Amino acid sequence: MTETNTPAGDAGTAAVLAVLAWRLLRLVFTPFHRRVWVYACLVLGMAERAHGAGVLGATALASPLAWWLLRTSWAPASAWYAARETEHRAGRYSRERSQAARAVLAHLNLDAEVVVASFPFGDELTVRIPHGGTRAQVLNAAPALREALGYLTLNAADDDAPGVVKLNGVTRDLLSDPLEGPAPVAADGWEAAAGSWVTVALDRNGKDVELPLFLPAAGGLRYLIAGASGSGKSSCQTQLTVAAIRSGARVWLADPKQTEMAGFRPWAERYATTPDGIVEMLEALCVEMRARQGALAGQFQSCWTLADGPVVLLVVDELSAVTMCGDKKLKERGLRALEDLAARSRSAGITLILTTQQPTTDVIPSVIRSNLDIRIGHRVMTATVSDVIIPGSARDGLGAPHDIPGSYDRSGRLTCAGVFYLDGMGPRTLARAWYIPQAEVPDILTGAGVLPVVRPAQEASRDRAPSPTSSAGEPDAARPERRPRRRRTPAPGA
Numbered sequence: 291m292t293e294t295n296t297p298a299g300d301a302g303t304a305a306v307l308a309v310l311a312w313r314l315l316r317l318v319f320t321p322f323h324r325r326v327w328v329y330a331c332l333v334l335g336m337a338e339r340a341h342g343a344g345v346l347g348a349t350a351l352a353s354p355l356a357w358w359l360l361r362t363s364w365a366p367a368s369a370w371y372a373a374r375e376t377e378h379r380a381g382r383y384s385r386e387r388s389q390a391a392r393a394v395l396a397h398l399n400l401d402a403e404v405v406v407a408s409f410p411f412g413d414e415l416t417v418r419i420p421h422g423g424t425r426a427q428v429l430n431a432a433p434a435l436r437e438a439l440g441y442l443t444l445n446a447a448d449d450d451a452p453g454v455v456k457l458n459g460v461t462r463d464l465l466s467d468p469l470e471g472p473a474p475v476a477a478d479g480w481e482a483a484a485g486s487w488v489t490v491a492l493d494r495n496g497k498d499v500e501l502p503l504f505l506p507a508a509g510g511l512r513y514l515i516a517g518a519s520g521s522g523k524s525s526c527q528t529q530l531t532v533a534a535i536r537s538g539a540r541v542w543l544a545d546p547k548q549t550e551m552a553g554f555r556p557w558a559e560r561y562a563t564t565p566d567g568i569v570e571m572l573e574a575l576c577v578e579m580r581a582r583q584g585a586l587a588g589q590f591q592s593c594w595t596l597a598d599g600p601v602v603l604l605v606v607d608e609l610s611a612v613t614m615c616g617d618k619k620l621k622e623r624g625l626r627a628l629e630d631l632a633a634r635s636r637s638a639g640i641t642l643i644l645t646t647q648q649p650t651t652d653v654i655p656s657v658i659r660s661n662l663d664i665r666i667g668h669r670v671m672t673a674t675v676s677d678v679i680i681p682g683s684a685r686d687g688l689g690a691p692h693d694i695p696g697s698y699d700r701s702g703r704l705t706c707a708g709v710f711y712l713d714g715m716g717p718r719t720l721a722r723a724w725y726i727p728q729a730e731v732p733d734i735l736t737g738a739g740v741l742p743v744v745r746p747a748q749e750a751s752r753d754r755a756p757s758p759t760s761s762a763g764e765p766d767a768a769r770p771e772r773r774p775r776r777r778r779t780p781a782p783g784a
């Protein structure tokens with residue numbers, strides 16, 4: 291390079307300097323900061339050659355140091371830097387994985403493009419089928435890819451697009467690792483729209499498992515959640531209830547253990563803990579259901595829509611509190627109400643979540659069971675019980691709740707807490723649920739800006755503690771049945 295002192299030469303040097311300075315600035319703000327020093331020296335050298343521009347060079351040299359000082363001593367700068375660093379690492383991870391996968395495929399004479407996206411439980415590999423190649427060739431390469439990339443399993447996904455094969459590589463075992471971090475429904479950005487689908491779990495391939503609260507063409511849903519004590523039945527139940535409240539549904543809760551859903555109490559339109567309180571609540575919901583059906587019939591409409599009013603969510607935390615109740619008359623009333631709801635609630639826009647740790651035919655009689663659409667089976671002990679939760683599961687080879695392995699760890703928690711088989715929403719799926727401790731529920735709902743339900747003072751006091759002398763509202767355990775038995779009126783079909 292020859293030295294030039296013409297105005298054009300000065301302009302050229304200035305342009306080169308400007309480009310280099312811009313490049314330097316960009317590099318200072320990326321995680322490639324080590325290379326900044328090289329660029330800085332270059333700039334300095336150029337500046338020395340262009341007379342009197344040494345100040346620029348010195349500034350360029352000092353700028354990385356200034357940025358380093360800024361990001362180590364100013365919190366917003368360090369947070370921004372950490373986010374960029376994470377993004378950069380994820381990019382590098384994906385790049386390295388896709389290069390490794392491409393090398394394995396090239397070794398097998400497949401010249402295929404591979405894009406890798408990472409998920410909490412592993413990666414999704416999107417392999418573009420090469421010209422002249424076939425899907426089968428890519429699938430045959432899966433064992434070699436699994437070995438080279440160190441996945442526990444690598445299986446074809448069922449959502450292939452034309453010309454590509456998607457493979458799910460699992461790096462963490464679903465059965466041994468509880469999910470960490472807040473459940474998606476507890477996150478700030480959760481879209482609380484009525485009729486939303488709620489991300490409650492991850493499946494074996496690390497993909498989201500979503501459950502609906504309401505379906506436009508069907509109405510409400512009827513869930514059965516069953517599993518041994520401590521198997522994590524509250525996981526999906528709590529997430530669906532949080533979602534329902536956030537999306538403006540009216541929530542009615544039966545909490546016989548008085549602890550399982552206590553965090554929801556201020557947001558529940560009705561909350562009952564005693565067997566007769568629960569039965570009365572179920573009967574009141576039957577009345578509500580008939581009123582809704584009457585309104586639909588008047589408009590020649592077959593199914594509730596969200597324009598007709600909010601969804602009502604009924605959660606019965608332990609079904610045996612009603613169906614195995616010692617008081618025969620109460621039990622009969624409860625069973626009748628449950629039968630009625632299981633058969634007809636759907637089209638009235640009522641969603642049911644019935645939970646039990648004793649999934650036997652006594653606790654959930656078949657007339658009720660046969661109407662439940664979605665079954666969530668956590669760990670149970672025997673094949674017979676699996677069959678009650680998911681009919682046929684003990685023998686159909688698609689996976690059954692009694693197959694879920696688990697043991698107690700030192701803290702007394704079941705290692706498989708939150709693992710469940712989902713049946714009734716597409717193919718049977720093994721999944722691990724996110725967990726929301728009950729104590730966090732009030733903060734989540736308050737944080738989401740949901741106001742507690744304002745109940746009449748009289749009703750609120752009846753909700754507080756069962757008292758044998760209370761005169762209004764829900765009856766409680768210590769009080770004998772105070773209403774004449776309600777006659778069941780035939781309701782229009784569901």
Ligand SMILES: Nc1ncnc2c1ncn2[C@@H]1O[C@H](COP(=O)(O)OP(=O)(O)O)[C@@H](O)[C@H]1O
Nearest residue numbers: 468519520521522523524525707708723724725
């Ligand atoms: N999805 C989950 N992930 C991790 N741990 C869980 C999960 N669900 C439950 N647990 C743990 O297991 C314990 C029992 O869960 P819980 O849902 O109350 O059981 P159940 O209602 O089936 O008796 C909880 O206190 C929690 O520590």
Ligand SMILES: [Mg+2]
Nearest residue numbers: 523524550607
């Ligand atoms: Mg429970």
